[in-house]
Amino acid sequence: MHGYAPDALPPGGAPGTDGQAADSAADSATPEALLVTRAAEGDDAAFGVLVRGHAPQLLALATRLLGSAVEAEDAVQDALVTAWRRLPEFRREAAFGTWLFRITTNRCLNLLRARPATRPLEAAPEPRMADPALDPPRAAESAASGRALNEALDALTADQRACWVLRELHGMSYEEIADVVGIAEPAVRGRLFRARRSLMEAMQAWR
Amino acid sequence: MALEPPPTPDDADDEVLPCGASLAGIWDAGQPPVGHGACPHCRAAAADTSALHELVAEAAAPGGTTDAARHADFAARVMDVVRTELRPGPLLPLGTPAAAVGGESGDPEDVDEWITEAAAARVLRAAAEREPGVWAGSCRIRAASAPARAHPGQRLPREPLRVRIEVAVASAPRLTDTAEQVRRRVLDAADRELGIDVAAVDVAVVELRDEPPTASPRRAPR
Numbered sequence: 310m311h312g313y314a315p316d317a318l319p320p321g322g323a324p325g326t327d328g329q330a331a332d333s334a335a336d337s338a339t340p341e342a343l344l345v346t347r348a349a350e351g352d353d354a355a356f357g358v359l360v361r362g363h364a365p366q367l368l369a370l371a372t373r374l375l376g377s378a379v380e381a382e383d384a385v386q387d388a389l390v391t392a393w394r395r396l397p398e399f400r401r402e403a404a405f406g407t408w409l410f411r412i413t414t415n416r417c418l419n420l421l422r423a424r425p426a427t428r429p430l431e432a433a434p435e436p437r438m439a440d441p442a443l444d445p446p447r448a449a450e451s452a453a454s455g456r457a458l459n460e461a462l463d464a465l466t467a468d469q470r471a472c473w474v475l476r477e478l479h480g481m482s483y484e485e486i487a488d489v490v491g492i493a494e495p496a497v498r499g500r501l502f503r504a505r506r507s508l509m510e511a512m513q514a515w516r
Numbered sequence: 517m518a519l520e521p522p523p524t525p526d527d528a529d530d531e532v533l534p535c536g537a538s539l540a541g542i543w544d545a546g547q548p549p550v551g552h553g554a555c556p557h558c559r560a561a562a563a564d565t566s567a568l569h570e571l572v573a574e575a576a577a578p579g580g581t582t583d584a585a586r587h588a589d590f591a592a593r594v595m596d597v598v599r600t601e602l603r604p605g606p607l608l609p610l611g612t613p614a615a616a617v618g619g620e621s622g623d624p625e626d627v628d629e630w631i632t633e634a635a636a637a638r639v640l641r642a643a644a645e646r647e648p649g650v651w652a653g654s655c656r657i658r659a660a661s662a663p664a665r666a667h668p669g670q671r672l673p674r675e676p677l678r679v680r681i682e683v684a685v686a687s688a689p690r691l692t693d694t695a696e697q698v699r700r701r702v703l704d705a706a707d708r709e710l711g712i713d714v715a716a717v718d719v720a721v722v723e724l725r726d727e728p729p730t731a732s733p734r735r736a737p738r
Contacts, residue, residue, distance in 0.1 A: 343653030351603035351634035361591045455575040499529035502540045
């Protein structure tokens with residue numbers, strides 16, 4: 310049994326002085342479901358823990374969908390702020406992470422669909438960020454294949470690209486992809502097949 | 517070549533190889549179907565899949581620590597935006613109204629002190645989590661006499677409050693003891709740290725966790 314020890318409270322426990330201790334209470338050891346509830350009730354510190362936990366995956370997703378790390382950061386920031394606003398209405402039909410994927414994917418799909426069919430040269434996708442000082446040949450190779458892959462992805466429709474990225478880079482099932490992209494499962498299969506066909510054709514040209 | 521399958525329209529959802537195997541199936545599985553291991557068509561399709569996977573893996577080579585730093589900066593920027601759109605919830609009466617109450621001409625609300633539900637809930641959750649093996653979730657604070665949900669910015673009546681807090685608890689010998697400790701910590705924090713008048717604290721255990729109830733450093737008193 311743990312004794313109750315009011316003396317162990319932080320010193321000077323007056324309102325307004327306890328902000329730091331209270332902030333530190335929400336951390337990554339807290340079960341995610343509790344963090345989601347807290348964030349829905351307006352606890353921004355709890356939302357901060359969720360953002361830090363999910364941001365890397367969401368940025369990876371958006372970077373592949375949009376082909377640009379800078380555009381991806383804007384898109385994911387918009388998606389996360391949207392999630393913060395909608396959290397009070399989040400009914401947990403899906404896992405929180407899937408819900409964030411859906412909001413982020415929708416944001417990226419809207420951006421992709423708004424793009425002109427052929428992108429101007431200035432807007433060509435950047436190579437992925439890598440530190441060439443660490444491993445120059447590898448970084449160069451990685452940048453080159455990254456560019457080639459992005460170019461091939463740019464030739465896909467927005468839906469094909471989303472289905473392929475979610476399947477190949479995030480290992481999602483058809484059912485999850487259907488949920489995230491908002492189309493039926495057979496449509497996911499069709500888009501995936503066409504995406505792979507285009508990418509394989511493009512790959513023949515690079516090899 | 518005569519053996520080539522007929523050209524497939526670009527919008528087809530699959531293609532049947534000359535051997536009868538589904539191309540979509542091979543691309544998905546990354547290997548020939550059962551019984552087609554020696555089929556040249558199937559093997560070629562599987563090889564294409566591997567080559568594409570290799571290229572993708574190469575393109576996605578990890579960026580190392582630069583990524584971690586970038587992600588931390590990014591999360592901080594997102595939270596800067598989020599904090600411009602806080603949801604503080606209703607206002608709870610803070611302390612005693614003192615001289616403000618009873619003034620016949622003045623509006624007592626003009627001189628009263630209030631605290632937002634979100635700020636108070638944060639302090640109460642932190643208090644609950646100082647109990648080892650306890651994680652706090654939902655924390656709602658209502659007027660004890662009118663438990664209906666108040667809307668944001670609404671001032672609750674100047675009367676005792678009722679707190680409902682949800683907790684996850686590491687497996688403990690007696691849950692009722694843990695719930696009672698949480699209740700006492702919340703009551704104590706309401707009184708000593710916030711100065712709000714809490715008449716009752718409902719503790720709901722919403723999750724049992726397997727870990728031992730040790731105090732982690734995050735909850736160590738400072």
